[in-house]
Amino acid sequence: MSKIQWYPGHISKAERQLKEQLNKVDVVLEVLDARIPLASHHPQVPRWIGEKPRILVLNRVDMIPEFVREQWITWFENHKETPYFTNAKQGKGVKALHKATQTLGVAMNRRRRERGMLPRPVRAVVIGLPNVGKSALINRLLGRKIVASARSVGVTRQIRWVRISDTIELLDAPGIIPSNLENQKNAVKLAICEDIGNAAYDNQQVAGVLVDFLVELNFETILRSRYHIDPLDMTGEEYIQTLGHECYQGDVERASRQLLNDFRKGLMGCVPLELPPMK
Structure with a gap:
């Protein structure tokens, strides 16, 4: 099978801009494709975010059987992580995600007060590979359509801050993907799920x-x-x-x-x- 490789210029630019903004971020929402949670994880994300709190979001939960969802919950909990399952198109699981982000904001502002600083909205970033549902998720968190969303890669091209409420600000970032897809089995899964440009395969x-x-x-x-x-x-x-x-x-x-x-x-x-x- 031909090697799958895809790293267009706008992805490179998005990655650079995202890294520049990460120092302003309090919490990271990493969005994965529930059909391929491991293949849709960007291997560099843990290194980029360091000690920042991370909320793991598995979107498209409607596209996997319930017994598989239960298996992933057990697997992630065994790895000391709590997965949040969402269906961004229908809004399923979004309230729990909003509450988890808000809870981290309360803890952040408690630390700010202890240092004599004024409270402020928690700054969160939504990151993930192209077409995993980041924009649809942001629209659900907002309760209105403010960012473009479609079943194709590369819809979001610009990085920008969006205010969700008085307590949460979200950074909407374009999809990012490793510059070199070393694991070709994972690359094929991304192609099957349309999480990569169709010119690549x-x-x-x-x-x-x-x-x-x-x-x-x-x-x-x-x-x-x-x-x-x-x-x-x-x-x-x-x-x-x-x-x-x-x-x-x-x-x-x-x-x-x-x-x-x-x-x-x-x-x-x-x-x-x-x-x-x-x-």
Whole structure:
């Protein structure tokens, strides 16, 4: 499979601007894709934020089964982290997230008063890879649409502060991504979930890997019932070829795009691409 690599100029600029603003921030909201929590984590974030409090947000919880959500809660708690699950489009989980941010603000202002300083709104930053739902989450926290949001990468291009309430200010930052995608298995997951620009990958190759992932995670019945082709006696690449020839008049590219779109829109149902690693 061709190497997936994507680091456009606006991402480089966004990363530089974000680093310049981080010293003004009190708390970090890191937004991950609930379908791929590990693959959608930027490995440099812990180093950038240092000792600042971090709230872990797993967005698109509506796109994974409940039993998988429970497994991730246990896994993160075993790693001394509390995950907040949200569906930013519908507003699910946003109140708990707002309360957690506000609580950190109270603690921050207590320390300020102890040092003889006046209280101020807590300054939070929302960071994460492109298209994981950061802008939709900010709009939900605000209670109105103030930042552009769409199912595509690169919608947010400028970094800016947005006042949520008298107690919280949010820094809306464009999506960031590692300059070198060393873990290619994770890079393919980002491509499948549309968390990376589509110029970076080949649809047919990525769709084939999606089929392989679904078989590996025991979700092959979805493919069998939806497309009436059994994936167990062929590779993902062969499955895409067969789907194209049997259902799309030999148009394998169209079959690939359709399969990816069905997954991305949730038409396959609640399907994760990652499960918590076993010990």
